[in-house]
Amino acid sequence: MLAPSLPSLSKNLKISVPHEPVFLGNWNFPCNLQFPGSIYPSPSKTYLKFERFNYSLLFNRLSDTRQRASIVEHGGNSDDEELVLEAREAVAEVLQEGGVSKQESLDIVSNSPKYVKMLIDGVHDLDEHSLWKSWSAEGEDVESLSLKKKVFYMAKEKGDNGMLPFLESIGLNPMVSTHVARYLSSEKLPNLINKMEAKRGGLNMLDSKDVSFQYFVESFPRFLMLPVEYHLKLLVEFFQDIGVPKELTRVVILLFPPIIFYDIEKDIKPRIKAFEKVSIEGKDIGRMLLKYPWVISSSIIENYEEVLTFFDAEKVPRTNVSHAIKSWPHILGCSISKIRSMVEQFGEIGVKNKRLGKVIASSPQLLLRKHHEFLQVVSFMEELGFDGESIGRILSRCPEIFAASVDKTLKRKLKFLADIGISKDHLTRVIRKYPELLVSDIDKTLLPRMKYLMKTGLSKREVASMVRRFSPLLGYSVEEVLRPKLEFLVNTMEKPVKDVVEYPRYFSYSLDKKIKPRFWVLKGRNVECSLKDMLGKNDEDFAADYMGIGKMLVPPL
Template sequence: MSYSFCKKQIYCRYGTMISPSYSKGLRFVQTHSLISLAVRYVSSIARNDESFTVSYLINSCGLSPESALSVSKKVQLKNSTQPDSVVEFFKNHGFSQTQIRKIVERMPILLLSNAEKTLLPKFQFFHSKGIPSSDLSVVLSSNPRVLRCNLDNRIIPNFNSFKDFTRRDDSEVFLAYKDCSEILTCNFQSIVAPNVALLRQHGVPDLNIMTELVIQPRKFTRNHDKFRRSVEEVEKLGFNPLQRKFLAALQVLVQISKSTWERKLNVFKEWGWSDEDFVIAFEKFPKFMMLSEHTIMKKMNFFVNTMNWKSSFVAHHPSVLAYSLGKRIIPRYSVLQVLLSKSFIKKPISVQFLIWTEKEFLARFVTPYGDFHLLKLYKEKMSLENQIA
């Protein structure tokens, strides 16, 4: 039975009217019965939609049950017609099943798009810029946010503004977007342009700005007041605007909150760094502060407790903190330990063994000692430690 409500009377479907003067008890029962019925009905619809959505996300988009359940809270699918057309659209444009899954996980609302009207024009624009389908699928699956933006009012103006600013080709503009969605999705002229102008005012060379804008665009999209304060702080720390380290230090101060900075500083102090050690390290290699606290702890532990380096030694060579523990530090150190044990070398080569390219390292410490299976050890260590940051 369906009902309609008004302040003075209640009508049932067959036209029978219940007067407001009827008993309060009856009105209470009826009202609560209607509410209960409505809740059950809506809940039933919601459960059915959620069940269909989860099933579709798993079977058609390749999501795990856990991921599908999480995504279903952001989008509700009533049938497969619209999402099928979107999934098919991506397949026809060279996206793999894995890439489609990533897009759905990151931007599930796209499943409700009209593929021909809203997605196709954007793809046509990127193709007109000479961007190959292989790059398009990689970049958009990593960062699909731009597909939700208006083409004429946002994407095209921002693309052209970024290109004019950096004087780079179309493919470089698009690849910069991969790491920073704001390049094409924010208002470029009102957000990025003022920050660039500020750096010019402080004497940062245009070449450095444009290079950094392509490589690390995220820092330029920050709130202008915060950006200005960070620039002033970098100057107070003594960094020269003419040098590239000025922008490296700026990136750290722009992206790290004060509380995060303090926590990371305390981690290094726990390993014995003095204030002077920290200043020396930051002046030499500011980006070590971008590491997570967990990664800092693991690397400092290995350097100090396994390699027997003094904590202050790391502070004077902070670039070693940037190397992967699993892919470079542990495999190379393991090879040197074998050579030391067999007296082929007298002592580890300071930090240089980490700085050399892989080709140089293998030529110096692995290839000459082929009889000792060092290459096998090296590769085994890289495989075992591959999950270590």
């Protein structure tokens, strides 16, 4: 009879029978968690990782002396120290407004330096470029306020309700924190802190080898009766064969405990085989299990068959359905009536058949969107002057827009565009040409690119003019596109930076395949021409106009 002593469990969980043990690994594990049912652009890449989790950080209040010492230790001078302390106080006030106690708020801000620095940098950027007009703060002139007040309003405007600094304080990096915060957007921070504290069902129990195992045994005691050699060991090996890393097997089991009782031949393999209908097999199954362990439950498999039948009737290509399921298997837990109602909404703006397939392949989580939230975005686009057909084209091109919050994301982007000089008359055209602007991060994407262009000598007005003429301008990476092409323009072509104001489409051409070859041809012939004349013509016209022949010559090495 199997009767392990829980207090004596070793670091590596070991379940013994009279003759053979099986190892399920260290239960004090770095855990990847996903929270199904929320709507975000890149579900296939992000997990909540509790590696190096130290819950005691939440309740060990750092003294003011320790805070100051930490700043100085990391290279800050006295002025920097004061700025950081002011910013921390502002963030702490935001947390306290959300119901977090003063002590907990101080603990959180003391352990979220990257979040605090991000806010300070954001304030400095807005100060430097005089962009505070796009911010409204209860009628106050934000530009004239102290740094502390500006940080306070910026933290409030971000709308994360203190979730980002809290997640950083428990060890998550900023990228993961941002994604996880979206999943937890409906959760109040004080409630989440209480859940972290909770002994039973608390998330912190996943970080304790003893507690997690004890409660697993409490809930599923018959698991101790399973044969080790002929069941548990084979199950772990099978998961490895289909792409679940050995160290993450316990994650699948903890998130979906019934799976440990499944018979591999009778239950698991037949259900996995069902996915071959959409060419999902092998390691893809393992990745799906890590995202949504319920995917091989009997009820999900039944619903999967109905989902396939539905999309076949809608003439959606199986390849698109396959991609949607692989990247976001949570849709298989959604009722057909819910999926049908969303597909009908898409159909009303002309997104059907193949176009529908592209949308669900790109953003399958939209199928789980609430009706009123989707319609809010449609109404927002209509207010900008787009008709149904245009909205459908935008949905097909950039479905992430329809997963965004109107108030917290889309309207804020409009304020930013207006503040840099994009008038309402030009706004519709700019968005139609490059709708991705509406889901580009202001602080991490748009502002840094605008800041770089202005550093090269262009004015804010000139940058706005370039965006009006060529909407994707601020969508280009500084390091990969803007900098190398401007450096070639100035240093090699010996043209002024201002030339790109007249022809911002210059940035859209390949440096190696078009800009350099054509420049060297013109230079070899001693020909001077504008960027538009150099790049705007097709190969045949360029050769005819500048070379007197009907085809492009090979440029010199």
